Amino acid sequence: MIRSRITTLLFLCLACALLDARGQDAGKTLAERLGFPPDARLLIVHADDVGVTHSVNAATIKALDTGAVNSASIMVPCPWFPEIADYAKSHRASDLGLHLTLTSERVYYRWGPVASKDKVPSLVDENGYFHRDWTPSTKINPQEVEFELRAQIDRAYAMGVRPTHLDSHQYRLISSGKDLFEVFLRVAHAYKLPFFVTRDWFKEQPYLESTLTPADVVIDHTVTIAPAVPPEKWAEFYKTALKNLQPGVTEFVIHLAFADDEMRAATRERDTWGAAWRQRDFDFFTSKEFHQLLQEQNIKLVTWRELGNTAHP
Numbered sequence: 001m002i003r004s005r006i007t008t009l010l011f012l013c014l015a016c017a018l019l020d021a022r023g024q025d026a027g028k029t030l031a032e033r034l035g036f037p038p039d040a041r042l043l044i045v046h047a048d049d050v051g052v053t054h055s056v057n058a059a060t061i062k063a064l065d066t067g068a069v070n071s072a073s074i075m076v077p078c079p080w081f082p083e084i085a086d087y088a089k090s091h092r093a094s095d096l097g098l099h100l101t102l103t104s105e106r107v108y109y110r111w112g113p114v115a116s117k118d119k120v121p122s123l124v125d126e127n128g129y130f131h132r133d134w135t136p137s138t139k140i141n142p143q144e145v146e147f148e149l150r151a152q153i154d155r156a157y158a159m160g161v162r163p164t165h166l167d168s169h170q171y172r173l174i175s176s177g178k179d180l181f182e183v184f185l186r187v188a189h190a191y192k193l194p195f196f197v198t199r200d201w202f203k204e205q206p207y208l209e210s211t212l213t214p215a216d217v218v219i220d221h222t223v224t225i226a227p228a229v230p231p232e233k234w235a236e237f238y239k240t241a242l243k244n245l246q247p248g249v250t251e252f253v254i255h256l257a258f259a260d261d262e263m264r265a266a267t268r269e270r271d272t273w274g275a276a277w278r279q280r281d282f283d284f285f286t287s288k289e290f291h292q293l294l295q296e297q298n299i300k301l302v303t304w305r306e307l308g309n310t311a312h313p
Contacts, residue, residue, distance in 0.1 A: 030220065030249050033310040034302060042302045043294075044219075044251040045285060047072040048099055049169070051081040053109075055263040055275075059256040059282045061087055064094055068285050069256070070301050073099035073167050076152040077111045077130070082159065089160035095303040097165035097193075098156055100149050100184075102140075102172050104130035109266040115151040120144040134176065145173075146183045153191055165304035167196035178207040185211060194308045196251065198222045217307050220248030225281075227272045234280045235289070242293050249302060254281045 031040045047060045051074045061084075063069035074084050074096060088096050102123060104110045110129040113120050117128050122141040125131050131138055156163060166188050168174055173184035174197065188195040194217040201222075202209045212218065223241045225234070241252070257263045257278035267274035284290060294301070 030217070030307070030310065031247065034249075034306060036300065039247045041245045041247055041297065041299045042249045043245065043299050044071050044249065044302060044304065045069045046251050046253055046304075047256045048167075048253055049073075049075055049255055049273075050096070050099070051075040051078045051084045053078075053257065053262055053266050054080050054083065055257040055260050055266075056080070056255075056278070057084050057087070059258050059278065060084075063256055063282060063286050064091075066286050068287075068290055069254070071095040071097070071164075071251075071303050073097040073165070074156065074161065074163075075099045075101045075111075075169060076156050077101050077104075077114050079111065085156070085159040085161050088162070092162065095164050095305050096161065097167060097196075097304055098153060098161070098163045099167055099169050100152060100173060101169040102130060102145065102148065103133065103170055105132050105170065106266060107132070107269040113148050113151070114155050115148045120148050123148060134172070140176070140180070142179045142183050145180060146187060149183065149187045150190075153187070163193060164308060165194045165196065166191075174201060174208070175205060178211060181205075181208060181211055185213075185216075194304060194311055198251065215311060217311050219251055219307070221246055221250040222253060223250060224253040231276070231280060235284050238284055238290075239293060242297055242299065245297065245299060249307070254285060256282045256285075258282065 029038045031042055032038055034042065036042060045068065047063060047069050049056055050060045050072045051057065057080055060069070060072050064072060072095070074081065074088070076098060078101070088094065104112065112129045113123055117124050122139055122144050123130060134140060153163070166184075168184065173180050184195065196219070197208060197212070197216070198219045198221060225237055229237050255273055255278045257275060259275040259279035263275035263278065271277065
């Protein structure tokens with residue numbers, strides 16, 4: 001009887017301590033929860049679209065190995081997913097998430113769902129590929145979206161990938177309304193994975209903030225280059241962004257590849273996010289100049305793996 005009471009008291013004390021720790025932690029900024037002062041400038045350099053081509057894989061792997069690019073996310077439905085899955089299995093420390101994919105935006109280079117097409121008919125066109133774009137006449141079924149997202153995650157796990165986070169190709173799960181964001185949230189919670197959402201988006205999509213839970217990790221800012229930036233101003237854009245980086249956690253969303261024959265063929269219908277674009281991103285973020293800027297500006301790199309460790313269960 002005495003032992004039972006002592007055990008109960010110890011359990012209650014431990015529970016109170018955990019609740020108190022969580023309460024204290026909840027009042028901290030994300031930077032503080034990572035162990036930095038509140039005014040620290042923290043950066044995730046995140047490469048999107050891994051798995052889409054061999055060229056993207058090769059450039060991303062090289063950039064990850066240099067340490068300059070410290071995070072990336074994988075498109076499971078794409079043809080070169082098996083190659084990057086093999087890399088992920090042998091590089092467990094790499095910060096690799098899943099770039100959940102519901103569109104196939106290129107004209108000549110296409111991919112379709114992981115789930116059986118008859119299970120997700122609203123997600124595919126007349127040829128069985130994901131839609132190139134979603135228009136007002138494209139009626140996307142949220143239940144089918146959830147079925148497909150789970151199929152992508154399950155395939156990744158089955159092939160040895162252990163993702164550190166989730167994000168959304170073309171931000172479809174972020175910008176397409178509350179229904180799809182709720183699907184994204186539900187799936188992320190089911191697999192106990194943090195997901196990319198930033199306070200920068202709250203003003204344009206107010207349903208994001210109202211739908212999130214106190215346990216969710218929300219980064220502070222995001223930066224990505226726009227098609228309006230001319231090639232000769234590419235490095236200047238990133239240098240300016242680094243020098244003006246705000247306190248907190250910022251994610252640079254970048255797109256890497258080599259401008260080789262494969263990548264030029266896959267993206268030849270337009271230049272945006274094409275071969276030359278991705279080569280410019282690779283060149284800047286693997287340059288000595290980028291490393292020097294990080295040091296000069298006292299910017300520290302952090303990963304989604306570290307962010308995941310700050311999440312409350």
